[in-house]
Amino acid sequence: GENVEQHPSTLSVQEGDSAVIKCTYSDSASNYFPWYKQELGKGPQLIIDIRSNVGEKKDQRIAVTLNKTAKHFSLHITETQPEDSAVYFCALLGTGGFKTIFGAGTRLFVKA
Protein backbone atom coordinates (compact mmCIF):
# COMPACT_ATOMS: atom_id res chain seq x y z
CA GLY A 1 0.00 0.00 0.00
CA GLU A 2 0.94 3.65 -0.05
CA ASN A 3 3.46 4.50 2.59
CA VAL A 4 5.89 7.29 3.41
CA GLU A 5 8.81 7.04 5.84
CA GLN A 6 10.35 10.12 7.40
CA HIS A 7 13.72 10.67 9.07
CA PRO A 8 14.95 11.82 11.50
CA SER A 9 12.23 11.80 14.13
CA THR A 10 14.02 14.55 16.06
CA LEU A 11 16.49 17.15 14.81
CA SER A 12 18.27 19.75 16.87
CA VAL A 13 20.28 22.51 15.17
CA GLN A 14 21.94 25.75 16.15
CA GLU A 15 20.36 28.96 14.96
CA GLY A 16 21.73 29.85 11.55
CA ASP A 17 22.55 26.26 10.61
CA SER A 18 20.71 24.26 7.95
CA ALA A 19 18.21 21.47 8.63
CA VAL A 20 17.39 18.61 6.29
CA ILE A 21 14.50 16.17 6.63
CA LYS A 22 14.19 13.17 4.32
CA CYS A 23 11.29 11.02 3.23
CA THR A 24 10.98 7.91 1.13
CA TYR A 25 7.88 6.44 -0.44
CA SER A 26 6.88 3.16 -2.00
CA ASP A 27 4.30 3.87 -4.70
CA SER A 28 5.94 5.03 -7.91
CA ALA A 29 2.58 6.42 -9.10
CA SER A 30 2.68 9.14 -6.42
CA ASN A 31 3.04 12.54 -8.05
CA TYR A 32 2.37 15.23 -5.43
CA PHE A 33 4.48 15.76 -2.32
CA PRO A 34 3.56 18.48 0.18
CA TRP A 35 5.33 19.46 3.38
CA TYR A 36 3.49 20.65 6.46
CA LYS A 37 4.62 22.54 9.56
CA GLN A 38 2.77 22.06 12.82
CA GLU A 39 3.37 24.52 15.62
CA LEU A 40 2.45 23.73 19.20
CA GLY A 41 -1.29 23.67 19.72
CA LYS A 42 -2.11 24.30 16.06
CA GLY A 43 -3.09 22.35 12.99
CA PRO A 44 -0.58 21.39 10.28
CA GLN A 45 0.00 24.12 7.71
CA LEU A 46 1.23 23.63 4.16
CA ILE A 47 4.61 25.32 3.69
CA ILE A 48 5.82 24.03 0.33
CA ASP A 49 4.99 21.31 -2.17
CA ILE A 50 6.48 19.70 -5.24
CA ARG A 51 5.02 17.82 -8.16
CA SER A 52 6.63 14.89 -9.86
CA ASN A 53 7.58 16.78 -13.01
CA VAL A 54 9.92 19.04 -11.01
CA GLY A 55 13.17 18.11 -9.31
CA GLU A 56 13.53 21.09 -6.99
CA LYS A 57 11.48 23.99 -5.70
CA LYS A 58 12.55 26.89 -3.51
CA ASP A 59 10.70 29.47 -1.46
CA GLN A 60 12.97 31.85 0.43
CA ARG A 61 14.72 29.79 3.13
CA ILE A 62 12.96 26.53 2.40
CA ALA A 63 13.48 24.20 -0.53
CA VAL A 64 12.29 20.75 -1.47
CA THR A 65 14.04 18.25 -3.73
CA LEU A 66 12.52 15.19 -5.35
CA ASN A 67 14.25 12.12 -6.76
CA LYS A 68 11.55 10.07 -8.49
CA THR A 69 13.90 7.29 -9.48
CA ALA A 70 15.03 6.71 -5.93
CA LYS A 71 11.55 7.57 -4.56
CA HIS A 72 12.70 10.07 -2.00
CA PHE A 73 12.17 13.75 -1.33
CA SER A 74 13.71 16.14 1.15
CA LEU A 75 13.01 19.43 2.90
CA HIS A 76 15.88 21.87 3.34
CA ILE A 77 15.69 24.83 5.68
CA THR A 78 18.60 27.25 5.54
CA GLU A 79 19.59 29.92 8.08
CA THR A 80 17.30 28.39 10.67
CA GLN A 81 15.63 30.63 13.22
CA PRO A 82 14.03 29.80 16.58
CA GLU A 83 10.58 30.28 15.05
CA ASP A 84 11.33 27.38 12.70
CA SER A 85 11.02 25.08 15.73
CA ALA A 86 7.99 22.87 15.08
CA VAL A 87 6.99 19.42 13.89
CA TYR A 88 7.42 18.95 10.14
CA PHE A 89 5.51 16.37 8.14
CA CYS A 90 6.19 15.13 4.67
CA ALA A 91 3.21 13.76 2.82
CA LEU A 92 2.00 12.45 -0.48
CA LEU A 93 -1.30 12.39 -2.22
CA GLY A 94 -2.68 8.87 -2.41
CA THR A 95 -4.06 7.42 -5.60
CA GLY A 96 -7.59 8.60 -6.22
CA GLY A 97 -6.70 12.03 -4.91
CA PHE A 98 -8.86 11.92 -1.79
CA LYS A 99 -6.28 10.92 0.77
CA THR A 100 -3.10 12.69 1.89
CA ILE A 101 -0.76 10.25 3.63
CA PHE A 102 1.62 11.68 6.19
CA GLY A 103 5.06 10.70 7.39
CA ALA A 104 5.62 10.22 11.10
CA GLY A 105 6.87 13.78 11.60
CA THR A 106 10.18 15.38 12.58
CA ARG A 107 10.49 17.53 15.68
CA LEU A 108 12.86 20.34 14.80
CA PHE A 109 14.48 22.30 17.62
CA VAL A 110 16.40 25.43 16.71
CA LYS A 111 18.61 26.57 19.57
CA ALA A 112 19.28 30.28 19.88
Added chain:
Amino acid sequence: DTAVSQTPKYLVTQMGNDKSIKCEQNLGHDTMYWYKQDSKKFLKIMFSYNNKELIINETVPNRFSPKSPDKAHLNLHINSLELGDSAVYFCASSQALSVYFGEGSWLTVV
Protein backbone atom coordinates in the same frame (compact mmCIF):
# COMPACT_ATOMS: atom_id res chain seq x y z
CA ASP B 1 -11.40 34.88 9.07
CA THR B 2 -11.02 31.24 10.03
CA ALA B 3 -10.92 28.98 6.97
CA VAL B 4 -11.56 25.65 8.71
CA SER B 5 -13.12 25.95 12.13
CA GLN B 6 -13.95 23.14 14.49
CA THR B 7 -15.64 23.06 17.89
CA PRO B 8 -15.09 22.34 20.66
CA LYS B 9 -11.35 22.93 20.94
CA TYR B 10 -11.12 20.97 24.19
CA LEU B 11 -13.35 18.16 25.36
CA VAL B 12 -12.96 16.07 28.51
CA THR B 13 -15.50 13.31 28.97
CA GLN B 14 -16.03 10.00 30.70
CA MET B 15 -15.79 6.57 29.14
CA GLY B 16 -19.02 5.40 27.64
CA ASN B 17 -20.31 8.85 26.80
CA ASP B 18 -21.31 10.02 23.32
CA LYS B 19 -19.83 13.25 21.95
CA SER B 20 -19.75 15.27 18.75
CA ILE B 21 -17.20 17.54 17.11
CA LYS B 22 -18.38 20.03 14.53
CA CYS B 23 -16.47 21.37 11.55
CA GLU B 24 -17.16 24.10 9.04
CA GLN B 25 -15.07 25.44 6.16
CA ASN B 26 -15.63 28.73 4.36
CA LEU B 27 -13.19 28.06 1.53
CA GLY B 28 -15.76 26.69 -0.89
CA HIS B 29 -13.90 23.37 -1.04
CA ASP B 30 -15.60 20.19 -2.22
CA THR B 31 -13.64 17.74 -0.09
CA MET B 32 -13.49 17.47 3.69
CA TYR B 33 -11.67 15.12 6.02
CA TRP B 34 -11.27 13.97 9.56
CA TYR B 35 -7.77 13.09 10.73
CA LYS B 36 -6.71 11.67 14.10
CA GLN B 37 -3.39 12.61 15.70
CA ASP B 38 -2.19 10.46 18.57
CA SER B 39 0.20 11.34 21.38
CA LYS B 40 3.20 10.47 19.19
CA LYS B 41 2.00 12.98 16.59
CA PHE B 42 1.06 10.34 13.98
CA LEU B 43 -1.53 11.84 11.64
CA LYS B 44 -3.93 9.28 10.25
CA ILE B 45 -6.87 9.87 7.96
CA MET B 46 -10.20 8.63 9.25
CA PHE B 47 -12.75 9.82 6.69
CA SER B 48 -12.88 11.70 3.44
CA TYR B 49 -16.04 13.27 1.99
CA ASN B 50 -16.47 14.80 -1.44
CA ASN B 51 -19.59 16.87 -2.08
CA LYS B 52 -21.27 15.33 0.98
CA GLU B 53 -20.54 11.78 -0.18
CA LEU B 54 -18.31 9.43 1.82
CA ILE B 55 -15.24 8.57 -0.24
CA ILE B 56 -12.85 7.06 2.28
CA ASN B 57 -13.46 5.23 5.54
CA GLU B 58 -10.12 4.04 6.86
CA THR B 59 -11.24 1.04 8.92
CA VAL B 60 -12.46 3.28 11.68
CA PRO B 61 -14.66 1.58 14.34
CA ASN B 62 -18.33 2.12 13.62
CA ARG B 63 -18.62 3.99 16.93
CA PHE B 64 -17.35 6.90 14.82
CA SER B 65 -20.00 8.29 12.51
CA PRO B 66 -19.31 11.28 10.30
CA LYS B 67 -22.14 13.36 8.88
CA SER B 68 -21.99 15.96 6.14
CA PRO B 69 -25.21 17.99 5.95
CA ASP B 70 -23.72 20.11 3.16
CA LYS B 71 -20.32 20.40 1.55
CA ALA B 72 -19.22 23.14 3.96
CA HIS B 73 -19.81 21.02 7.07
CA LEU B 74 -18.47 17.70 8.28
CA ASN B 75 -19.32 16.65 11.81
CA LEU B 76 -17.97 13.70 13.76
CA HIS B 77 -20.07 11.82 16.29
CA ILE B 78 -18.45 9.29 18.59
CA ASN B 79 -20.49 6.75 20.57
CA SER B 80 -19.43 4.85 23.66
CA LEU B 81 -16.14 6.65 24.07
CA GLU B 82 -13.11 4.60 25.09
CA LEU B 83 -9.83 5.61 26.70
CA GLY B 84 -8.02 4.92 23.43
CA ASP B 85 -10.11 7.55 21.66
CA SER B 86 -8.14 10.24 23.48
CA ALA B 87 -6.35 12.18 20.74
CA VAL B 88 -6.45 15.38 18.74
CA TYR B 89 -9.00 15.28 15.93
CA PHE B 90 -8.37 17.52 12.96
CA CYS B 91 -10.91 18.54 10.41
CA ALA B 92 -9.52 19.56 7.02
CA SER B 93 -10.67 20.54 3.55
CA SER B 94 -9.22 20.65 0.06
CA GLN B 95 -10.23 21.65 -3.44
CA ALA B 96 -7.32 20.47 -5.54
CA LEU B 97 -4.09 19.32 -3.99
CA SER B 98 -3.51 21.44 -0.89
CA VAL B 99 -5.16 20.39 2.36
CA TYR B 100 -6.14 23.04 4.90
CA PHE B 101 -6.45 21.99 8.53
CA GLY B 102 -8.48 23.31 11.40
CA GLU B 103 -6.90 24.02 14.77
CA GLY B 104 -7.84 20.63 16.20
CA SER B 105 -10.14 19.31 18.90
CA TRP B 106 -8.36 17.86 21.95
CA LEU B 107 -10.42 14.93 23.21
CA THR B 108 -9.57 13.40 26.57
CA VAL B 109 -11.52 10.37 27.75
CA VAL B 110 -11.24 9.66 31.47
